[in-house]
Amino acid sequence: MAGNYNLILMKLYRKLAGLLMLPLLFAACKKDEHSIGRVLDKSEIRYSVDQDLKADDGGNTVILKNMTPGTISMWDYGTGTSTRMTDTVKFAFAGDYVIKFSAVSGGSVVQMDSIVVKVTKDNFNYVNDPLWTALTGGVGHEKEWVLDTDGKFFGGPLYYYGVNNGWLKSGGEWDGGATGCYGGDCWTWAVGTADVYPNHMSRGDYGSMTFSLKNTASFKAVKPMEGGVTQNGTYALNVNSKMLTINNASILRGYKNEKNGLKGISNWTNYTILSLDENSMQLGVIRDADVDGEGKAMLVYNFVTKSFIDSYVPPETGPDQGFDPTFKAGELLKMLTGNSSGRIWKLDAAGNPIDWIAKGKGWTKSHADSRDWGWNDSWDAVANNSWILFNNIGGQQYTRNQNGAITTGTFTVNEQTNEVTLKGNTLVQNPDNWMSPASPTFKVVKAFPGAVETKGIWFGTSYDAAKDEWFAFHYVL
Numbered sequence: 001m002a003g004n005y006n007l008i009l010m011k012l013y014r015k016l017a018g019l020l021m022l023p024l025l026f027a028a029c030k031k032d033e034h035s036i037g038r039v040l041d042k043s044e045i046r047y048s049v050d051q052d053l054k055a056d057d058g059g060n061t062v063i064l065k066n067m068t069p070g071t072i073s074m075w076d077y078g079t080g081t082s083t084r085m086t087d088t089v090k091f092a093f094a095g096d097y098v099i100k101f102s103a104v105s106g107g108s109v110v111q112m113d114s115i116v117v118k119v120t121k122d123n124f125n126y127v128n129d130p131l132w133t134a135l136t137g138g139v140g141h142e143k144e145w146v147l148d149t150d151g152k153f154f155g156g157p158l159y160y161y162g163v164n165n166g167w168l169k170s171g172g173e174w175d176g177g178a179t180g181c182y183g184g185d186c187w188t189w190a191v192g193t194a195d196v197y198p199n200h201m202s203r204g205d206y207g208s209m210t211f212s213l214k215n216t217a218s219f220k221a222v223k224p225m226e227g228g229v230t231q232n233g234t235y236a237l238n239v240n241s242k243m244l245t246i247n248n249a250s251i252l253r254g255y256k257n258e259k260n261g262l263k264g265i266s267n268w269t270n271y272t273i274l275s276l277d278e279n280s281m282q283l284g285v286i287r288d289a290d291v292d293g294e295g296k297a298m299l300v301y302n303f304v305t306k307s308f309i310d311s312y313v314p315p316e317t318g319p320d321q322g323f324d325p326t327f328k329a330g331e332l333l334k335m336l337t338g339n340s341s342g343r344i345w346k347l348d349a350a351g352n353p354i355d356w357i358a359k360g361k362g363w364t365k366s367h368a369d370s371r372d373w374g375w376n377d378s379w380d381a382v383a384n385n386s387w388i389l390f391n392n393i394g395g396q397q398y399t400r401n402q403n404g405a406i407t408t409g410t411f412t413v414n415e416q417t418n419e420v421t422l423k424g425n426t427l428v429q430n431p432d433n434w435m436s437p438a439s440p441t442f443k444v445v446k447a448f449p450g451a452v453e454t455k456g457i458w459f460g461t462s463y464d465a466a467k468d469e470w471f472a473f474h475y476v477l
Contacts, residue, residue, distance in 0.1 A: 037070065039106035045071065049099045049115045052088075058121025062089045064099070072104035079217060080236045080245050081269075091119045092126040092139075093216050127213060129239045134276050135211050142212035144306040145281060147252050149206060152312050153280050154302035158201045160189040161274070161298040163286055167242040168275045180274070185296075206252045208306060211235060221249050242273040244283060251283055251301055264289035265299070274300055279308040319360025322446040322455070325418065332444060333392060333413050335452050336420070342391030345475040347428060348456060349383035354435065355458065357445055358469040379430050386428045388475075400425055418444040420459075427459060427473060437461035437473070445470045453477055 046067040051059035064087045066073040075082040077089050078097045091097060096118055102111040124139050137143045147157040164183025180186070191200045202225075209221040221231045233249035250268040264287040274282035284298040327335075337343055347353045354375055355362040367375040382403060389399040390411065399408045400422075409423045421441040429436045439461060446458035456476035463470055 037106045039108045040068070040071070040103070040110060042110060042112060044068070045103050045105070045110060045112060047073075047101050047103070047112065049101075049117060051117055051119075056090075056121070056123055058094065058123060059117060059119050060091045060121070060123040060126070062091065062097075062099070062117055063087075064089065064101075066101070066103065068103055068105075070105070074102040074104065074109070076100040079234045080247055090123075090126045092123055094119050094122050095216065127217070127237075129237075131239050131242075131273075131276055132213070132237060134278055135237060135244075135281070136213040139213050142210050142214055144208050144210045145252075145303045146208050146306055146309060147201075147206045148280075148302045148304045149201070149203065152309065153304045154190075154282075156191055156201070157206075157302050158191050159282075159300040159302065160191065161284060161300050162186045162188070163296050163298050165274065165284070165298055165300075166272055168282075188300075201254060206254065209252055209303075219246055219249055221252060223252060225252075225254055244271045244273055245269055246271070251285075252303075253301065263287075264291040272298065279305050317361075320357070320362055320446060322448045322458075323357070323360040325444065325447040325449065327415065327418070327447075327449065329415065331449060332415060332418060332420075332447075333396070335447065335449065335457070336390040336413070337392040337396075340392040342389050342393070343477060344387050344389045345457070345477060346387045347379075347383040348474040348476045349380055351474070351476070353379070353383065353474050355472050355474065356469055357458070357460070357472055358467055362446075362472075374435065376433075378433060379435075382428060382430045388428060398422060398425070400428070402429060420444065427461065427475075435471070443470070445472045 048063075048065045048067065050063045050065075052061040052063055053059060055061040062077070064073075064075050064077070064082065064084075066085045073083050073085055075084070075087060077099050079091070080089070082089075096116050099115045099117060100111075101115075102109050104110075127139060132138070135143065148154045149157045151157075162181075162183075162185035164185040165180055165188065166182045168180040205224045207222040207224045209219065212218045212220070217235055217237075219231075219233045219235045223229050223231065231249035234247045236245045236247075237243075238245075246269060251271065253268075265285055266288055268285065270285075272284035272286075274284055276282075281303045282300050283303065284300045287297045287299055290296075336345075349367065352364055352366050352369075354367075354370060355364045364370055385401075385403050387401050391397055391399075396411050396413070397408065398411050399406065407425055409425055411423060412421045413419075414421070419441055420443075424440070426440050427437045427442060443460040443463075444457060445460035448455040456474055458472040458474050460470035460472040
């Protein structure tokens with residue numbers, strides 16, 4: 001526990017040094033003597049360590065109390081530390097636990113004699129939450145975690161978040177909306193893999209870390225990127241606040257010359273849990289000092305289990321289902337118009353209305369993936385009150401309802417290129433929005449003959465040849 005003690009002592013000494021400087025600032029104006037008080041003798045410090053046998057007849061619940069006014073508490077109870085005047089600790093496993101207490105008094109630290117508490121029974125109710133199981137595999141098990149350096153799950157090992165981002169209630173990555181935001185500073189930047197931003201996380205073997213629930217909550221980290229050190233410690237998981245505390249060790253984090261947050265972070269003990277499930281975990285640590293003028297931020301380290309990596313099968317790299325469809329003669333026209341009488345098409349606002357389909361593969365799964373810089377509230381408003389009807393009664397005609405403004409005209413279908421051209425009009429617009437389609441001609445980029453009623457059609461409105469990328473709108477019946 002010496003590592004945590006030293007960290008706490010350094011912080012306290014800095015605060016005390018600041019207090020000691022105050023009298024010097026006013027010495028020229030006042031002649032009064034200032035004092036931070038005398039150092040109390042050990043005999044004057046009153047504190048207690050009591051086991052609540054009503055809560056647990058095995059003594060698992062321990063109440064810590066500092067009853068000495070004017071002092072600052074420093075508790076070390078083996079599985080964690082605390083600076084509270086009164087605190088409650090719950091031990092899940094039977095065993096002997098050493099409770100260390102020190103009091104900061106008169107600018108000095110007075111260390112008291114250690115107290116050993118004997119816990120006679122296991123109480124696994126304190127570690128049976130699904131989060132404990134996701135982290136460790138459950139009581140009697142342990143789980144090994146590694147950084148997602150190759151982006152097999154998250155897209156990279158490191159993200160930058162705002163300091164008010166937190167637990168993602170619905171799981172997965174932050175969607176840019178209210179989920180996972182608990183204040184005014186919410187944002188995210190996914191750095192990517194080392195191939196993209198090597199100055200943030202260099203490529204290499206970062207080792208592994210293991211969270212165990214075998215006999216106690218123990219932690220082990222093997223760190224080739226930090227001088228080949230092996231760290232052994234303990235940890236505590238607060239399922240209510242979604243905080244993880246690691247004592248006498250730290251998560252896998254890289255080496256000192258990287259810009260990935262080793263600078264500017266004073267606390268490598270407490271971590272915000274952004275997400276945690278059977279195979280993936282995101283842990284955030286606050287960069288509380290200004291680095292290169294970038295200000296405060298939360299650095300989020302993305303982990304996956306070793307078993308996930310070992311069993312990983314790369315996804316198929318071929319194009320999406322339905323990309324660059326082939327139609328029989330007249331089939332595309334029939335898909336658009338139905339049985340000639342007409343079909344009304346609307347933007348898939350509630351699902352996945354837009355996508356950037358590069359080399360045949362799209363990346364969005366829902367409107368949240370590009371919100372608010374792409375799809376936004378103004379598009380929702382348009383989509384809810386706009387549509388386009390294609391029919392083939394007496395010729396190929398369309399009717400477009402743009403927020404109540406009705407326009408009509410004719411259209412053509414080029415069966416060689418799968419292109420549709422509206423005479424004198426475009427698809428549904430969102431005036432002054434950068435994503436509004438500008439051309440009257442659009443291409444059927446993805447379609448599903450035989451399943452159009454459930455899967456809709458992707459209309460590509462612009463093409464970037466350098467990226468082999470279509471910008472496409474998803475229309476559904």
